[in-house]
Amino acid sequence: MASLDATTLTTPFGGVERGIGRWGRDYVSMLHWHLASLRIWLMTIAVVQVLSGVGFVLGISLFFSHIPVSAALFVTTGVPVINLLIVGLILGPQLVAQQRTAGSYEYLRTLPISRSVTAAAWYTVCLFTGLPAMVVSLLVGQLRYDLPLHISPMIVPAVLLTSLAGTMLGYALAHAISAPMVTQLVSQLLIFIIFGFVPILYPITQMPAWLADLNWWFPFRHMAVVVRAALTTSPDAAVPTAYAVIGVWTVVAAGLAGWALGRRP
Amino acid sequence: MRVPPAVAEGSDARGTPGDASEDNRRAVTTPPDAWTFRVDDLVKRFGTLAANDGITLRVEPGEVYGLLGPNGAGKSTLVKQTIGLLKPTSGSITLGEHDLVADPDAARQLCSYLPQAQMPIEAFRVHEAIELAGRIRGADMTRVRRRTAELIDGLELGEWRNTLGTRLSGGVKRLVGFCMATVSPGHLVILDEPTNDVDPLRRRLLWDEIRGLGAQGCSVLLVTHNVLEAEKAVDRLALIASGRLVAEGTPSSMKAADRNQMRLQVMLAPGAETPDPPAWSGSAVRVGNNLVTTIAEADASSGIAWAAGLIDAGVAEEYALGATSLEDAYIRLTSDIPTDGLHGEP
Numbered sequence: 001m002a003s004l005d006a007t008t009l010t011t012p013f014g015g016v017e018r019g020i021g022r023w024g025r026d027y028v029s030m031l032h033w034h035l036a037s038l039r040i041w042l043m044t045i046a047v048v049q050v051l052s053g054v055g056f057v058l059g060i061s062l063f064f065s066h067i068p069v070s071a072a073l074f075v076t077t078g079v080p081v082i083n084l085l086i087v088g089l090i091l092g093p094q095l096v097a098q099q100r101t102a103g104s105y106e107y108l109r110t111l112p113i114s115r116s117v118t119a120a121a122w123y124t125v126c127l128f129t130g131l132p133a134m135v136v137s138l139l140v141g142q143l144r145y146d147l148p149l150h151i152s153p154m155i156v157p158a159v160l161l162t163s164l165a166g167t168m169l170g171y172a173l174a175h176a177i178s179a180p181m182v183t184q185l186v187s188q189l190l191i192f193i194i195f196g197f198v199p200i201l202y203p204i205t206q207m208p209a210w211l212a213d214l215n216w217w218f219p220f221r222h223m224a225v226v227v228r229a230a231l232t233t234s235p236d237a238a239v240p241t242a243y244a245v246i247g248v249w250t251v252v253a254a255g256l257a258g259w260a261l262g263r264r265p
Numbered sequence: 266m267r268v269p270p271a272v273a274e275g276s277d278a279r280g281t282p283g284d285a286s287e288d289n290r291r292a293v294t295t296p297p298d299a300w301t302f303r304v305d306d307l308v309k310r311f312g313t314l315a316a317n318d319g320i321t322l323r324v325e326p327g328e329v330y331g332l333l334g335p336n337g338a339g340k341s342t343l344v345k346q347t348i349g350l351l352k353p354t355s356g357s358i359t360l361g362e363h364d365l366v367a368d369p370d371a372a373r374q375l376c377s378y379l380p381q382a383q384m385p386i387e388a389f390r391v392h393e394a395i396e397l398a399g400r401i402r403g404a405d406m407t408r409v410r411r412r413t414a415e416l417i418d419g420l421e422l423g424e425w426r427n428t429l430g431t432r433l434s435g436g437v438k439r440l441v442g443f444c445m446a447t448v449s450p451g452h453l454v455i456l457d458e459p460t461n462d463v464d465p466l467r468r469r470l471l472w473d474e475i476r477g478l479g480a481q482g483c484s485v486l487l488v489t490h491n492v493l494e495a496e497k498a499v500d501r502l503a504l505i506a507s508g509r510l511v512a513e514g515t516p517s518s519m520k521a522a523d524r525n526q527m528r529l530q531v532m533l534a535p536g537a538e539t540p541d542p543p544a545w546s547g548s549a550v551r552v553g554n555n556l557v558t559t560i561a562e563a564d565a566s567s568g569i570a571w572a573a574g575l576i577d578a579g580v581a582e583e584y585a586l587g588a589t590s591l592e593d594a595y596i597r598l599t600s601d602i603p604t605d606g607l608h609g610e611p
Contacts, residue, residue: 026401
C-alpha cells in the first residue's frame with residue numbers, strides 16, 4: 001500500500017487558498033491540461049486550420065479567370081477572422097458537448113480551479129492554434145496576389161479581441177446549453193451562418209440591406225472590420241464602433257459563461 | 266474491523282491528516298474536530314420529488330464511511346451537493362468550519378472527488394494524468410511524483426505507466442481515476458463506485474489504498490453497491506433509501522439482527538423449479554439459479570441435509586453454508602421500502 005504524506009494535501013492546515021498567486025499557478029496547470037487533452041488532435045487542428053485558410057485564399061482564383069487586387073485583398077484579410085474563430089467558437093463547444101456525453105464534464109467542474117483560470121487557459125489555446133494559420137494565409141495571399149498589405153500595430157488588439165470574443169461566445173454556448181445535441185447543432189449552424197451570411201470574406205455592400213443591418217448587431221462583421229483595418233492602409237471610420245460592439249459581446253458572453261459554470265440547480 | 270483511533274478511544278482528539286508519521290505529527294496541529302464532515306437535515310427537492318429528505322450524518326477524520334442504497338436512493342445527489350454541483354433545498358453541509366454550501370470554491374479545494382463516470386484521460390499517459398491532477402490540486406510536484414509512483418506501485422499499474430488513456434481497459438482507467446482523486450487528497454475524499462470494472466485482484470489492492478487514506482486521517486465518503494466488499498473496508502455505513510437515511514452504524518451493528526443466523530445458498534440446476542424452503546428457514550430469495558435463505562445456527566445440519574437432498578433429486582447442483590453478511594442485512598433493511606417510492610437521481 002502506498003503511504004500517504006499529509007503534506008501533499010491541497011490545504012494541509014485548513015485554510016482555503018485564494019489570490020493571484022494561486023491564479024497564476026492554476027493557469028499554468030490548466031494550460032497544460034487543455035494542451036494535453038488536445039494533443040492527439042493538436043497537429044490535425046493546426047493542419048486543417050492552415051489548409052482551410054490557404055484554401056480560401058487560393059480558391060478564389062479558381063472561381064474567376066481574373067481576380068481584382070481589391071477582391072483578393074478582401075478575401076485574404078477576411079480569412080484571419082475565420083482562423084481565429086474556428087477553435088474557440090466552433091470546436092470548443094463540440095468538445096464540451098462530448099465531455100457532457102461521456103460524463104466527464106461534472107468531474108472537470110469539481111476541480112479546484114476558478115472559472116476565470118479555466119477560461120483564460122482555454123483562450124490561450126484558441127489564440128495560439130489560430131495564429132499559425134492566420135500568418136500562413138496572409139503569406140500565401142501576399143505571394144499569390146502581390147497584395148498591398150500594411151500591417152499596423154493595431155493588429156495586436158484586433159487579433160486578441162477577435163479571438164477572445166470568439167472564445168467567450170463558444171464558451172457561453174458550451175456551458176449555457178446543457179443538451180449536447182443542441183450544442184452540436186448550434187455550432188454547426190454557426191459555421192453555416194458565418195461562411196454564408198456574414199460579410200467577412202466579401203463586402204457588406206453585396207448583401208441585402210436588411211441582412212446588412214441585421215449583421216450590425218452581431219460581432220462577426222465587426223471582427224472583419226477591425227482585423228482588415230489593421231492589415232491595410234484604408235481608413236475605416238467604423239473601427240471604433242466595431243471594437244465597442246465586439247467588446248460588449250465579449251463581456252456579455254463571458255458573463256453568461258460564468259453564470260452557467262457557477263450555476264447549481 | 267478497524268475503528269478509527271479517535272472514535273475507538275472516545276477522545277476529542279480526532280485523527281488528522283498525517284498523524285501516522287513523525288513528520289506529519291510535527292506538521293499537523295489542527296484542533297479537535299477541525300475536519301469533521303457534517304450533513305444536517307439535508308433536503309433536496311426536484312419539483313415535488315425529494316431526492317434527499319432530511320439526511321443527517323457525520324464522518325470523522327480517519328473514518329471510511331460507506332453510503333449504501335438501491336439505485337435512485339439519493340446517494341449521488343448527496344455527493345453532488347457536497348462537491349458543489351447541486352444546491353440543497355435546505356439543510357447544511359460543513360467540513361470543519363467551512364460551509365460547503367455557501368462556499369463551493371472551498372468545497373472543491375477541500376474535497377477530492379472520484380465521479381461514477383470515467384475520467385477524461387484519453388489523451389493522457391497514465392503517470393501524466395495522475396501528476397497533473399496533483400498539480401491542479403496545488404500540491405508540490407516533488408511530492409506528487411513520489412505519491413504517483415507509490416500509487417502506481419500499490420495498485421500494480423506499472424505496465425501501463427506510459428500508456429495513453431485511449432488504450433486502457435475500463436478497469437485500469439477506473440484505477441487511474443482513483444489515483445487522480447487521491448494523489449493529493451483533500452480532507453474529505455469522495456469515491457463514487459470506485460471498484461466498478463476493476464478486476465478482483467486489483468479490487469483488493471484498491472480497498473487497501475482506501476483504508477490507507479482513512480488510516481492517514483482523511484475522511485472517506487464511499488458510495489458503493491458492492492455490499493460484501495464494503496463490509497470489509499468501511500468503519501461505519503449508512504443505508505439510504507427513498508432519500509432518507511434508514512439505518513446507520515458499523516457493519517457489525519447492522520448485522521446484529523442476523524446474529525445466530527447462517528446463510529444457506531443453493532445453486533439450482535438450470536431450469537429447475539424453485540423448491541419450497543423448509544418451514545424453519547427464513548424467507549428465500551431466488552436470483553437467477555441462486556436460491557438464498559437464512560437459517561438458525563442450530564438448524565445447520567438440517568439445512569445441509571435439505572440442500573443435499575435437493576442435489577440428490579437433481580434439483581440443485583451445489584450448496585454453500587456460511588455466516589450471514591452485510592448483504593443479508595441490506596436486503597432485510599431495504600425489503601420493506603416500496604420501490605415505487607424511490608426517487609430518481611438526476
